[in-house]
Every structure is written in C-alpha cells, then in structure tokens.
Amino acid sequence: MSFISELKSTIGDEKVLTDPAELYVYGADWSPRTSDEIMPPEVVVQPKTTRDVQRTVKVAHKHEVPVTAGGGLTGMLGGAVAMYGGIYIDSTTMNSIIEIDPKNQTVRVQAGATLQKVNDEVNLYGLWLPHQPESKWVATVGAAIACDNDSTFGVRYGKILNCLLSAQVVTGTGEVLELGHRKAHFTSSGYKLKDLLAGSEGTLGVITEATLKLEPIPEARTVDMLVFHRMGSAVDYLSRLLKAGLCIEAAHINCKRRLKFYTHAYSRKHGRDAEIPQWAEALLAIAFAGDERFVDIQRSYALKIAEEEFEAEAVQEREIVDSWWASKYTLDFEPFKQKWPDSQRTKKFGAADPGVPVGRLEEFYHKFVEVAEKHGLEIIGMNAYLEHPNSIGFSLSCAVFVDYRNAEEIGRFREFHDELSKLAIAFEGTMSTFMSDTHQKAPYMEAEHGPSLAYMREIKRLFDPKGILNPGKKFIREGR
Ligand SMILES: Cc1cc2nc3c(=O)[nH]c(=O)nc-3n(C[C@H](O)[C@H](O)[C@H](O)COP(=O)(O)OP(=O)(O)OC[C@H]3O[C@@H](n4cnc5c(N)ncnc54)[C@H](O)[C@@H]3O)c2cc1C
CATH class of the missing domain: 3.30.465.10 (Uridine Diphospho-n-acetylenolpyruvylglucosamine Reductase; domain 3)
Known part of the structure; x- marks a missing residue:
C-alpha cells in the first residue's frame, strides 16, 4: 500500500488532501521566492488530535517519507516549506x-x-x-x-x-x-x-x-516615541532606565527609515510621511504598563532622563506614535492594506534576524546599510527589539524590499542574508534571533556552533532516527 493510501485508511479520508490545487497553497510561506520555487508537499494532513499526528508520523516513519509541520505559513525563511516533498501536517x-x-x-x-x-x-x-x-x-x-x-x-x-x-x-x-x-x-x-x-x-x-x-492584564499602558541623535544613545538610555529601576514593558529601537514602514496608516491619511527631525538616527518606542498612577510616575521619570541626560526629544504628534503602535500591536493582520506601502504589491518585506552584542548595535546598523546597498536592495530599515526580561538583549530585524517576480533580486536578497549571518558571527553574535535557521542558514551552522554542532546532530538522531522531520532545515541534508 502507498503511504498516501495508508494515511487515508489510518486517519480518515477527510483529513487527507491530495488535490494539486489544494496542495499548491502549502508550497510557500512568507519568504521571498518566485513562483518557480513554490514547493507543494505530496500530501497534506489536517489532524484534529495528537493521535492523528502520531498515526501520521508512524506511517511516515514506516515509509521513510519526510514530514513537515506548519501553522499559519507566515514564516519568513521557508521553515514550513516541504523542501523534500512528503507529508505536510497542517496544524491549524x-x-x-x-x-x-x-x-x-x-x-x-x-x-x-x-x-x-x-x-x-x-x-x-x-x-x-x-x-x-x-x-x-x-x-x-x-x-x-x-x-x-x-x-x-x-x-x-x-x-x-x-x-x-x-x-x-x-x-x-x-x-x-x-x-x-x-x-x-x-x-x-x-x-x-x-x-x-x-x-x-x-x-x-x-x-x-x-x-x-x-x-x-495591566490596568494602564503608555506608549511614547523618543528621537535620538544616534542609535548608540538609545541603547545607553535604555541601560540607564534599567539601572534606575524602571520596569519597561516594551522597547523597540527603530532606525529612522523604518518609521516610514510602520506609520503607513499615517502617510495614507495625511498624504505625506510622518516627519522626525533631520538630525535623528534612531527612534525608540517605549511602553510602561501597570497601575495607572505608577505608570505615569515611571513615564515622567523616563521622559525627564531622556531630555536631561540624552538630549532626546519625545515625538509630540500623537498620531505618529499611535500609528506606529497600531501597526505593531493593535491592528488586524492585513499587512497589504494597512501597514505596508503600496509597493508591497510587487515588492515585499524580506529580513535577516541577526543578534549582536549590545555595545556593537550602532556599528552593526551601519554594516547592514552598507551590505544592503552593496546588493542593490531598497532598505526598509532596522529594528532592535529588547527580548530579555529587564535587561538589554536585542533581536534584530534588518529589512529590505524584495521583488518577488524578480529571481535575480531574490538571489541578491539571499546573498545579503548570508552576508549578514556571517557578519553577526564575526561580531561575536548570532545569525538568528527569532526566525531560526531553516535551510538558509544551514551552511553557516558550523561557523556559529563549532564542534557542538555534532552534538546537535546526535540529539536530532535521538528524536528522529530516520531523519524524516522537516529535512533540510538547520542541517544540510546528508547525501544531498
Ligand atoms: C507581517 C509579519 C509580521 C511578523 N512579526 C513577527 C514578530 O513580531 N516576531 C516574530 O518572532 N516573528 C514575526 N514574524 C514571523 C512569523 O510570523 C513567525 O515566525 C511565526 O512563528 C510563524 O508562525 P506560523 O504559524 O505562520 O508558522 P509557519 O510559517 O507555518 O511555520 C514556521 C516554522 O514552525 C514550524 N512549525 C509550525 N508548527 C509546528 C508544530 N506544530 N510543530 C513543530 N513545528 C512547527 C514549521 O515547520 C516552520 O519551521 C512575522 C511575519 C510576518 C509575515
């Protein structure tokens, strides 16, 4: 019996999709790729229970067929794309x-x-x-x-x-x-x-x-945006606030260019881009949350330090701040309509997600601009999100536009991505902070992890002796 027939008889026909038109939509996620690079799986399973998944994997194990699990397919590096065909488990x-x-x-x-x-x-x-x-x-x-x-x-x-x-x-x-x-x-x-x-x-x-x-759920939240001369000053400022004992709820450093991307709703409404002072290199969006009174005390103290010690300015036009926050947090997921510029119809967001030591953020930002320009890519900008509780530790999103219809431009995007991954390791950092490795970073795993990569392979073997789970991701598939 073929593995597909066995799947149907084990978990039920209605949970197994084989129509090519239905399979096609599972052939890509949000990663930049041309239509030639859409890779539909051979079959999609739509499980209802853990038991369904277990039965599916047992069939895959018996027939040595790849199994790739996926969710909403918003991954940005092809993580859920079944590179070697086989079964796609639609966890949604x-x-x-x-x-x-x-x-x-x-x-x-x-x-x-x-x-x-x-x-x-x-x-x-x-x-x-x-x-x-x-x-x-x-x-x-x-x-x-x-x-x-x-x-x-x-x-x-x-x-x-x-x-x-x-x-x-x-x-x-x-x-x-x-x-x-x-x-x-x-x-x-x-x-x-x-x-x-x-x-x-x-x-x-x-x-x-x-x-x-x-x-x-906190009772109240305030969100502000502060403008800094340099990216490094925004980092020092955050360090100062933590030293002062403030409890920050959200902190995102955006390079100046990235503001445009996040305040698209504002630009649409006013017919012009949100403006910040010419001298500014970085914008820090910062939120405090908790009991209303305490939030106000923390916010006032934070704004005072910004002005007195860092020559930073708070963005006064509330609509700019609200537009940024809405884009980040409150809006429905409708990126084409509400968030991203009109050019998104042909050019879409592509990003690398390296991590670098806190003291080298500004230096890395300039490298990102240099590398993107070298590869002829239109820069969206860089975001640095603080991702470690009550301390400074950045997750970076280095974003550019990529024309999805242009294979040559997609190739340049991939080179840009590779170069930033290698640079991040050279900066004593990591090539990934939130997208993980996928196949894109597999060639650099040795550079990032050294001899411990062999231990990772052993762990993988323990969980997945036949190497059927999402092959090609993290590790270059042996023999391929
Ligand atoms: C507009 C936009 C905004 C984004 N914002 C953020 C952000 O703020 N922060 C952030 O970190 N990322 C962000 N992302 C990236 C993306 O949304 C995340 O990586 C998210 O986790 C992907 O979820 P998904 O359900 O779409 O997963 P998919 O793309 O379907 O899968 C992603 C990976 O998870 C694996 N996987 C999925 N389900 C399972 C499962 N049940 N068991 C085992 N493995 C599984 C897949 O094999 C694949 O490797 C954004 C993407 C877009 C398009």
Missing part, C-alpha cells in the same frame, strides 16, 4: 483551547491555535499571554515555539520560552512525549528537554499541545 486544524486555569494562571492549548485566539479566550479571565509577535493574528502557538519567536513585550516577559511550561510533542518515531514541568514555573530536575523545542523548527518533533504561563 488542531486549534482548541483545552484548559484555562485562572487560579494557576495557565492555559493548555492545541499547537495550531493562533496567539490571538489564545488571548481572546484568556482575556475573559483578566489574564493575557504576553507573547505577542506582530503576526499573532495568523501565527500559531506551535510555530512560535518552533521558531523561538520574539514578542512586542520581550523586555518585560522575555521570549516564548519564558511563557512555556510544558509541551507535548510527537517524535520522528511516532512516540508522544510531554516535555516540561507541568504547571510549575521552573524545575531543576532532569535535563531541560522542553527548551530544545524552542527554535527546533519541527526537526525534533511535531508539537501538538502546550501549557503556557499567563499574566494579569
């Missing part, structure tokens, strides 16, 4: 909220639930999941873990691992494991296998459920 059909436990401030969800859906449900209990990427309306819990995503509120709550208490995963042999510490917030018992899932890109197992830690 597993999207239930299994348990909300208000007393212990936890939620148990199926991995295909979107981050927005989780919040819609837990908000009713006065709680929220502070892990909030911009793509939360479409991006799923499983993928947030699998990509080790960053969040608008990282400086207070950290990355997804800080919210992840426990996760259920189906390994490459079809075994179901629960990794983590149930509802306890941390553990010093055993090895932290749960943490291996962060950034695993479905190469160790298919995540089917997760228990996440929730937080009380």
